[in-house]
Amino acid sequence: MPVAKRIAVDAMGGDRGPAEVARGVYEAALHSTSHFYLVGHPDVLQQELKKWHNRPKNIEIVPASEVIEMTDQPAVAFRKKPDASVVIAARMVHEGQADALVTIGNTGAAMAVGLLTLGRIKGIDRPAIATPLPSLTGGTVILLDAGATVDCDPNNLYEFALMGSAYAEHVLGVTKPRVALLSNGEEMNKGNTLVKRTHQLLLSASQMEAPFEFVGNVEGRDLFKGQADVVICDGFTGNVLLKTAEGVAEMVLSLIKQELGRHIWMRPLLAPFLPAMRRLRTRIDYAERGGAPLLGVNGICIIGHGRSTYYAVANACRAAEKAVEHNIVEVIRSRVCKAPLMPPAT
Amino acid sequence: MPVAKRIAVDAMGGDRGPAEVARGVYEAALHSTSHFYLVGHPDVLQQELKKWHNRPKNIEIVPASEVIEMTDQPAVAFRKKPDASVVIAARMVHEGQADALVTIGNTGAAMAVGLLTLGRIKGIDRPAIATPLPSLTGGTVILLDAGATVDCDPNNLYEFALMGSAYAEHVLGVTKPRVALLSNGEEMNKGNTLVKRTHQLLLSASQMEAPFEFVGNVEGRDLFKGQADVVICDGFTGNVLLKTAEGVAEMVLSLIKQELGRHIWMRPLLAPFLPAMRRLRTRIDYAERGGAPLLGVNGICIIGHGRSTYYAVANACRAAEKAVEHNIVEVIRSRVCKAPLMPPAT
Structure with missing residues (x-):
């Protein structure tokens, strides 16, 4: 049996808020053997998860106390918000606790965080x-x-x-x-x-x-x-x-x-x-x-459109699974x- | 009574050939007091003009023996084809025989010819x-x-x-x-x-x-x-x-x-x-x-899309008239x- 893929999803990004991301992950998790980490404010996310009658067992909340907003300066945000959801999700990939990161938040920040946390592939x-x-x-x-x-x-x-x-x-x-x-x-x-x-x-x-x-x-x-x-x-x-x-x-x-x-x-x-x-x-x-991979960084990082619906989030999760698989x-x-x-x- | 505007049209350019350009000029001339110079191979153009029962008096053919093709290198073509239709039309503007140039030919060539024949406006x-x-x-x-x-x-x-x-x-x-x-x-x-x-x-x-x-x-x-x-x-x-x-x-x-x-x-x-x-x-x-003006050159030069229909050519002629007027x-x-x-x- 293949080892389950572990996908860390930044749940706090995106124009439509955490509910949309959570729903997207829920949809992806229903039809997948991967394990999904929903990274963000635990209270907010717990409340979202409570809405589902049959909560899939392959979704787990990882607490993050901060959020990088769409208006934040990427490099500044990375330094000043070490506990931001996207930073924690990237760190999980870097430290081997997850195989891929998915985010639909501030694209500049996602890039900066991806690059600074995961580093570059040698030669790129x-x-x-x-x-x-x-x-x-x-x-x-x-x-x-x-x-x-x-x-x-x-x-x-x-x-x-x-x-x-x-x-x-x-x-x-x-x-x-x-x-x-x-x-x-x-x-x-x-x-x-x-x-x-x-x-x-x-x-x-x-x-x-x-x-x-x-x-x-x-x-x-x-x-x-x-x-x-x-x-x-x-x-x-x-x-x-x-x-x-x-x-x-x-x-x-x-x-x-x-x-x-x-x-x-x-x-x-x-x-x-x-x-x-x-x-x-x-x-x-x-x-x-679905999302677009940030290629060249030393880890899998899928960046989705800020306006992503739950459907797009689910597709971004699938893109992450495919990138891990290959x-x-x-x-x-x-x-x-x-x-x-x-x-x-x- | 205002002085008639004089528009020199490069009749040999464009993906659809001289017939389309001639027809566009015909349409423009019908509803205009401007004088149009159709610059190109006289035989070809004469044949086009013969097709019209009521040839407007404000269209005149100006002979040009060469054509800059879509595949020609702009700067090379300008040097090697001094009698190209677009070059002659630009020269008419430069020498004050026409108030504006209209072309739907090779855009690079139109630009090179416009710039080299008309020169730049001081300060641009x-x-x-x-x-x-x-x-x-x-x-x-x-x-x-x-x-x-x-x-x-x-x-x-x-x-x-x-x-x-x-x-x-x-x-x-x-x-x-x-x-x-x-x-x-x-x-x-x-x-x-x-x-x-x-x-x-x-x-x-x-x-x-x-x-x-x-x-x-x-x-x-x-x-x-x-x-x-x-x-x-x-x-x-x-x-x-x-x-x-x-x-x-x-x-x-x-x-x-x-x-x-x-x-x-x-x-x-x-x-x-x-x-x-x-x-x-x-x-x-x-x-x-219609066409787009090439701004910054010392004369009016309207460049149309290579795929222009006669209708687009007529609109480019109107754009030229407006640029002259203002x-x-x-x-x-x-x-x-x-x-x-x-x-x-x-």
């Missing part, structure tokens, strides 16, 4: 958040970095390519993942200085038996067409891109509502389309794909060891 | 493409730079703020435009090094009676919510953002089609919604808002003269 200079995105072909595209490292050099991006392809191969089951570089044009002479230099570096790497296939530049427009399995960019651009995609999808859906709601007589006609609209929402909803930290460590060492790009 | 270091975007409140948000200057320093972005606000105020009629800085978070400590330094610079500028109101950082998600009239960013990020927005809007619309087309019995039910879907497309369609080059020149001179950001 900067971590990256690897966000799964839907593609029109029905598959998943991994975009990294989604905001962990806002100022990058070409070697950082090369490391992102190594980590992202390791994740796509081992967790998502893609053989020889295709890695693309996000740019403002497909041609290799397109891009800002960072992208042009990175393009050269990735070209050299792929001639030196890199464990991925470099397929060149990709534009934002083609990101969702499934031409690549992994798309790399600096964390600033990646974060702007993701939030723009979210904003546009929301805008289009809200314009559809406005347009279709224009005439009252139309409303009853809409009924047959509601399941289709729900499926649509599901297909573009970040919650479906031992993603070891996979990255061995990939970095074996990958061609690139000279600093010029 | 780098040009920017100012792209109008729809906002959910029904207004327009100007995003710049959309791809002219991919590597920026804070002073470039400050100049973009000056130019974008001049455009919003004089051409779009917004009093004291609200300028926001695109970032990965609203808080002033968010952003990459460029954005953090620019934030400081814009704060100082707004304390020194800058001709715009700096409203802080804005995220990609909120771009379409109408919280700012002008949003500034480097050309790499801006271009990635625009193409992503386009890709997501297309993806959502195509998923809707997929979902609604799932059951054949649903199709007849869809008929009443078709006008609403068309209105929706109109509201998110770039073509509605004398946008002089407006920017005088704004730059009067604006507080900022020390290089540190």
Whole structure:
């Protein structure tokens, strides 16, 4: 029998409060053999757990007296709140009491705590958040970095390519993942200085038996067409891109509502389309794909969207279980060891 | 009686070929007192003009023997093809034979040609493409730079703020435009090094009676919510953002089609919604808002999307007329003269 995975969940983060997180963990625990630690204010969490008639035995409360708020400065919060729920959860992973950390709190804080508590994998200079995105072909595209490292050099991006392809191969089951570089044009002479230099570096790497296939530049427009399995960019651009995609999808859906709601007589006609609209929402909803792993840190750390519903929290827990199952930290460590060492790009 | 505006249109650019451009100019000319120069291969254009029964008198063909292709290297093409349609059209503006240039060809080439032929406005270091975007409140948000200057320093972005606000105020009629800085978070400590330094610079500028109101950082998600009239960013990020927005809007619309087309019995039910879907497309369609001005060059240059339909070309011609009417080059020149001179950001 396999050993039960142990998932430490920061129960105090997220825009919807601890009740939502607790419910998500409850849903995940019902269908799982993993053991879940719900880290946060014991009184608050005890009250949530009391609401359930059949409390699963694989949920345990771990007390934490402090909370890092969404408005807290990440690095300051880490120093000043050693008993914050996310810090305790990270410490459990570092000390081997848990196999993975899940948080939907302050992303900056999650990153700082993950990095400072768990440390980096040897050979990785900067971590990256690897966000799964839907593609029109029905598959998943991994975009990294989604905001962990806002100022990058070409070697950082090369490391992102190594980590992202390791994740796509081992967790998502893609053989020889295709890695693309996000740019403002497909041609290799397109891009800002960072992208042009990175393009050269990735070209050299792929001639030196890199464990991925470099397929060149990709534009934002083609990101969702499934031409690549992994798309790399600096964390600033990646974060702007993701939030723009979210904003546009929301805008289009809200314009559809406005347009279709224009005439009252139309409303009853809409009924047959509601399941289709729900499926649509599901297909573009970040919650479906759960949290994004913070790759490059020496431990498994899954970061969810601050607006996560219980459903998204449950999916983030599943992402954590998968990362543990496929031992993603070891996979990255061995990939970095074996990958061609690139000279600093010029 | 006002003097007729003279618009030189590069007829050979665009993915759909000269016929589409010619038709767009025809549509624009029908309802306008401006004089349009259609610059390109005379045989090809003559043939297009012959198709019209009532050829407007305010369209004139200007021969150009060469074409800059979409795949040409901008700077190389400019040197090697002095008789390219876009070069001749730009030269007409430079030499005072035309008041504005419109092109939907190779954007990089349009920029290079605009910059090298027309030169820069004194006090402006780098040009920017100012792209109008729809906002959910029904207004327009100007995003710049959309791809002219991919590597920026804070002073470039400050100049973009000056130019974008001049455009919003004089051409779009917004009093004291609200300028926001695109970032990965609203808080002033968010952003990459460029954005953090620019934030400081814009704060100082707004304390020194800058001709715009700096409203802080804005995220990609909120771009379409109408919280700012002008949003500034480097050309790499801006271009990635625009193409992503386009890709997501297309993806959502195509998923809707997929979902609604799932059951054949649903199709007849869809008929009443078709006008609403068309209105929706109109509201998110770039073509509605026509071309984007290349601001900072010493002459009016409107750059349209390569995929422009005749309808988009006609709108780009109207954007050119408006820019001439409001004398946008002089407006920017005088704004730059009067604006507080900022020390290089540190």
